Amino acid sequence: xxxxxxxxxxxxxxxxxxxxxxxxxxxxxxxxxxxxxxxxxxxxxxxxxxxxxxxxxxxxxxxxxxxxxxxxxxxxxxxxxxxxxxxxxxxxxxxxxxxxxxxxxxxxxxxxxxxxxxxxxxxxxxxxxxxxxxxxxxxxxxxxxxxxxxxxxxxxxxxxxxxxxxxxxxxxxxxxxxxxxxxxxxxxxxxxxxxxxxxxxxxxxxxxxxxxxxxxxxxxxxxxxxxxxxxxxxxxxxxxxxxxxxxxxxxxxxxxxxxxxxxxxxxxxxxxxxxxxxxxxxxxxxxxxxxxxxxxxxxxxxxxxxxxxxxxxxxxxxxxxxxxxxxxxxxxxxxxxxxxxxxxxxxxxxxxxxxxxxxxxxxxxxxxxxxxxxxxxxxxxxxxxxxxxxxxxxxxxxxxxxxxxxxxxxxxxxxxxxxxxxxxxxx
Ligand code: UDX
Numbered sequence: 491x492x493x494x495x496x497x498x499x500x501x502x503x504x505x506x507x508x509x510x511x512x513x514x515x516x517x518x519x520x521x522x523x524x525x526x527x528x529x530x531x532x533x534x535x536x537x538x539x540x541x542x543x544x545x546x547x548x549x550x551x552x553x554x555x556x557x558x559x560x561x562x563x564x565x566x567x568x569x570x571x572x573x574x575x576x577x578x579x580x581x582x583x584x585x586x587x588x589x590x591x592x593x594x595x596x597x598x599x600x601x602x603x604x605x606x607x608x609x610x611x612x613x614x615x616x617x618x619x620x621x622x623x624x625x626x627x628x629x630x631x632x633x634x635x636x637x638x639x640x641x642x643x644x645x646x647x648x649x650x651x652x653x654x655x656x657x658x659x660x661x662x663x664x665x666x667x668x669x670x671x672x673x674x675x676x677x678x679x680x681x682x683x684x685x686x687x688x689x690x691x692x693x694x695x696x697x698x699x700x701x702x703x704x705x706x707x708x709x710x711x712x713x714x715x716x717x718x719x720x721x722x723x724x725x726x727x728x729x730x731x732x733x734x735x736x737x738x739x740x741x742x743x744x745x746x747x748x749x750x751x752x753x754x755x756x757x758x759x760x761x762x763x764x765x766x767x768x769x770x771x772x773x774x775x776x777x778x779x780x781x782x783x784x785x786x787x788x789x790x791x792x793x794x795x796x797x798x799x800x801x802x803x804x805x806x807x808x809x810x811x812x813x814x815x816x817x818x819x820x821x822x823x824x825x826x827x828x829x830x831x832x833x834x835x836x837x838x839x840x841x842x843x844x845x846x847x848x849x850x851x852x853x854x855x856x857x858x859x860x861x862x863x864x865x866x867x868x869x870x871x872x873x874x875x876x877x878x879x880x881x882x883x884x885x886x887x888x889x890x891x892x893x894x895x896x897x898x899x900x901x902x903x904x905x906x907x908x909x910x911x912x913x914x915x916x917x
Contacts, residue, residue, distance in 0.1 A: 491515050492670060495568035497561045497593050499530060501537060501644065501745070502610055502637045503574030508542060509648040511549035513673055519557050520564035530557040538811035538838055541645035565597045565605075570670065572635075573621065574610045583752035584760075585614050594624035603629040606663050610637050612690050612750060614757055618657065618683035631663035634683045636690035641744065642809030651676045657686020691757065694750040695768055700735040701742045702774040708738035708915025709781065718915025719897065738914040740817040740869060740895040741778035743806035748775075748815045779817055782867075783824045785893045785912050790864050795829035798888070800863040802856060803870025803896075804836035804847065811838035813846050818869035821895070822850060833859035837872055860886040871896040880907045 491514045496507040499521040507519040521527050526536055533547045549555025558564050565571050575589040590611060601607070607630060609621060621632045634657035639647040654676050658664035664680045679689070704722065711718040718738055726733035742748070751772055758765035783794075790797050799822075806816035813819060822832050826849065833851040853859045856875070860866055860883050868875060875898055884890040890909040892899065897913045904911045 493567055493569050494518070494670075495520065495561070495564040495571045497564065497571060497573050497597065498575040498589075498611070499526060499557065500574060500576060501539075501641060502639065503572070504530070504535070504537070504546070505539070505542060505639055505644045505648055506572055506574060506610060506637065507555060508545040508549055509645065510670065511552075511555035512545055512649075513670070515554065515670065517549065517555050518564040518568070519555070520559070520561045521557070522560065524559050527557045527559045539644050540642065540809060545645055561593055561597050562600055566600045566602070568602070568605060570606050570608060570667070571597060571601065572608045572610050574637075577611045577613055579749045579752060583756040585612065585749070585753050587613065587617060587620055590617065590621060591624045594621045595626075598625040598627050601625070601627060601630050605630045606666060607632045608635045608667060609633070609687075610635055612636065612694075612746070612753075613687060614753060615684050615687045615691075617687060631658065631660050632683075633658040633660075633663055633667050634686040635667060636686060638690070638693065641812055642807065649674065653677045653679055655679045655681070655686050655689050657681050657683040659683065691750050691754045694746055695754040695771070697735050698742050698747045698751045698775070699768070699771045701737075701739070702771040702778075704736045704738050705741065705778045705914075706774050711915040712917065715917045716915075717917065721915075737871075738897065739778075739871070740782045740821055741775040743815040743817040743820070745812060745814045779820045779824065782817075782821045782893070782895045782914075783828070785895070786821075786825060786830075786865055786867055787828075789891050789893050789910065789912055793828070794825055797830050797864040798862055799825055799830045799832045800859040800866045800887075801832055801834040801850075802836070802866065802868050802875050803872060804834055804839050804850075804852070805870050808870050808872045813839065813844055816846075816870075819846055821867070821869060826850075833863070835859050836870065837874060857882060857886060863887045864889060865891045865893060868892065868894045868896055868898055871898050875899070880904060880909070884908050 494510055494515050494517045496503045496519040499519050507517045511517040533550055535543050575593050577585040580586040618632050618634050636655055654671050656664045656667050668678055708718040722736045725731045755765050755768050787794055804818050826832055835853045835856040884907050892909050892911050894913045901911045
């Protein structure tokens with residue numbers, strides 16, 4: 491078993507630390523925020539992620555997982571150091587490497603000889619070299635090992651990865667990293683650093699492309715009287731296409747797709763290639779937010795000015811409390827800009843204290859926000875919405891009308907309750 495340090499306890503760092511401890515390694519996680527370190531040391535998590543509190547608790551209890559303030563307190567004894575710091579989007583769409591550079595420069599002098607520094611943060615092609623330069627050490631290795639976990643199923647994804655990608659110029663270093671994950675029995679792709687770094691962007695951009703494709707297709711389905719769900723069913727049995735990531739909705743969001751697709755366009759630009767396909771994917775996504783707003787406008791008879799809109803769902807998808815780049819918030823922002831009064835409910839953001847919720851009346855209960863509402867908009871695919879009492883909702887609303895941007899509800903049953911119903915890509 492190996493001694494591992496994790497620098498950065500965001501989504502990726504915390505999950506990686508917890509599951510590596512679960513696999514039997516000794517893991518020290520470092521962060522720069524002292525309150526977070528104190529909380530994590532008590533087993534209290536700053537994020538909502540199914541299964542992660544249990545994994546952290548297990549690591550703390552068996553002594554294989556600990557949290558410290560500052561990377562310098564974590565790395566001196568480590569055989570492996572995972573860099574999991576944030577790479578925010580810069581002004582021009584490129585990824586900002588400041589935090590990676592700072593972390594590498596800070597730990598460089600402290601590392602043991604033969605230590606392997608592993609880039610887990612999503613970093614532009616060539617960043618392995620950037621880390622090497624910032625470390626200023628010629629006796630340690632830098633390896634790329636992108637992370638593919640999804641929020642909401644992060645623990646499952648880490649313990650059951652579709653593949654493990656390792657990018658290194660040094661075969662022995664790559665094999666040492668591969669050995670950390672041996673018990674997962676996942677397919678290994680060992681490649682050069684530039685290819686490993688590109689795999690991460692290419693995967694996220696491709697998934698975003700699939701979703702934009704189905705969103706565009708949904709628009710065609712509405713126009714020709716087809717049902718996009720039937721169309722996807724018919725397509726998905728073709729193994730070359732598959733069923734995954736073909737659910738139409740209000741557009742893709744979250745902490746990765748918007749940032750990574752733009753970064754991919756930027757990387758291509760820098761390399762002298764105009765990635766028009768991906769620019770189209772991004773435009774379709776922007777248009778999709780607007781199409782959802784138009785659906786609400788049509789449903790209330792034209793303008794949303796002074797109309798009361800009840801919104802179910804605020805997070806960028808279900809099973810997370812993450813509001814970053816949430817399509818739900820973007821649709822709400824546009825509705826409010828046009829004079830709508832929006833009240834919202836989300837199972838994961840009940841206290842409504844997040845800065846991006848400012849001006850939105852957030853309730854802890856899905857029903858009261860429907861009282862006197864002109865329209866109900868379903869924006870996130872929380873399963874619990876399907877099981878709410880729609881007879882009660884219809885009774886509370888001024889006019890029972892639903893715009894279901896996730897195709898979550900059974901339209902026939904909803905219409906039987908007296909609602910006017912509109913989904914996405916369905917006649
Ligand atoms: C994504 C990648 O899936 C993951 O591999 C990577 O490591 C990080 O980015 P995540 O951001 O957690 O994960 O969310 P994901 O489940 O991929 O969904 C992204 C967005 O696409 C969400 O807004 C979601 O609602 C939307 N989506 C997804 C659809 O609209 N339709 C789909 O069929 C799938």
